[in-house]
Amino acid sequence: TTFWCVVPAAGRGARMGADCPKQYLPLAGKPLIAHTLERLAAHPRVAGLMVVLGENDAHWPGTATLHGKPVRTAIGGAERSDSVLAGLHALPPEVGDADFVLVHDAARPCVREADIARLVERAAQADGGLLGAPLRDTLKRAGEGGRSLATEPREQRWRAFTPQMFRRGELAAALHAVARDGRAVSDEAMAMELAGFRPLLVEGAEDNIKVTTAADLALAEFLLARTA
Numbered sequence: 001t002t003f004w005c006v007v008p009a010a011g012r013g014a015r016m017g018a019d020c021p022k023q024y025l026p027l028a029g030k031p032l033i034a035h036t037l038e039r040l041a042a043h044p045r046v047a048g049l050m051v052v053l054g055e056n057d058a059h060w061p062g063t064a065t066l067h068g069k070p071v072r073t074a075i076g077g078a079e080r081s082d083s084v085l086a087g088l089h090a091l092p093p094e095v096g097d098a099d100f101v102l103v104h105d106a107a108r109p110c111v112r113e114a115d116i117a118r119l120v121e122r123a124a125q126a127d128g129g130l131l132g133a134p135l136r137d138t139l140k141r142a143g144e145g146g147r148s149l150a151t152e153p154r155e156q157r158w159r160a161f162t163p164q165m166f167r168r169g170e171l172a173a174a175l176h177a178v179a180r181d182g183r184a185v186s187d188e189a190m191a192m193e194l195a196g197f198r199p200l201l202v203e204g205a206e207d208n209i210k211v212t213t214a215a216d217l218a219l220a221e222f223l224l225a226r227t228a
């Protein structure tokens with residue numbers, strides 16, 4: 001089985017603070033997003049890409065196919081969850097409500113082939129899941145003046161990555177509920193948790209970084225070759 005992948009790319013990259021959205025910054029000779037889409041399209045389990053763009057995006061090159069797979073676009077919204085919802089709605093009719101779809105940040109160009117394969121394998125058995133990794137550092141609760149108030153247990157704490165994989169209809173309903181209730185969610189899994197699901201955490205490589213700052217760009221350039 002193959003799955004469509006929704007790629008939210010409608011953010012403005014405020015924390016990067018560059019002249020253009022971070023997904024279009026040059027990385028190893030091409031725009032950052034080109035690396036991300038290349039890896040996804042090359043994956044045998046990916047059927048097609050639904051790239052969600054910002055309104056008036058002047059940078060999108062108009063790619064229609066990659067590795068022989070269709071690349072479609074939709075227009076995103078103010079929050080990442082709005083963008084993902086728009087992408088889900090715009091998927092071609094061949095994608096049913098009960099079909100699984102992947103969601104992967106445009107800003108994560110270093111995702112590994114084997115991690116996508118493992119997520120797809122395991123999450124489909126578990127009604128959905130996400131890549132992540134157990135926390136390795138000691139975790140502090142910060143208080144006034146940047147003082148450490150307490151040390152939080154590290155056990156059972158995971159960092160959440162993408163791709164995340166859920167059934168299209170269930171994810172759309174969960175994101176609708178979030179929008180209706182005016183709640184903010186930071187990933188698809190959080191919307192699913194609020195809807196009562198228990199997404200499977202699938203351990204993935206920590207070098208699947210989300211490029212957020214200028215330092216991350218340099219790190220991503222270093223990691224690209226090593227994670228191929």
Ligand code: CTP
Pocket residue numbers: 007008009010011012013014015016021022023052076077078079080081083084105106107108210211212
């Ligand atoms: N994204 C989106 N629609 C939004 C906000 C974010 O499609 N309204 C996308 C981004 O383009 C990115 C991914 O979601 O690929 C993860 O978001 P993030 O890393 O926060 O990117 P930005 O929102 O662009 O960055 P910042 O928060 O620094 O502005």
Ligand code: MG
Pocket residue numbers: 011
């Ligand atoms: Mg953001």
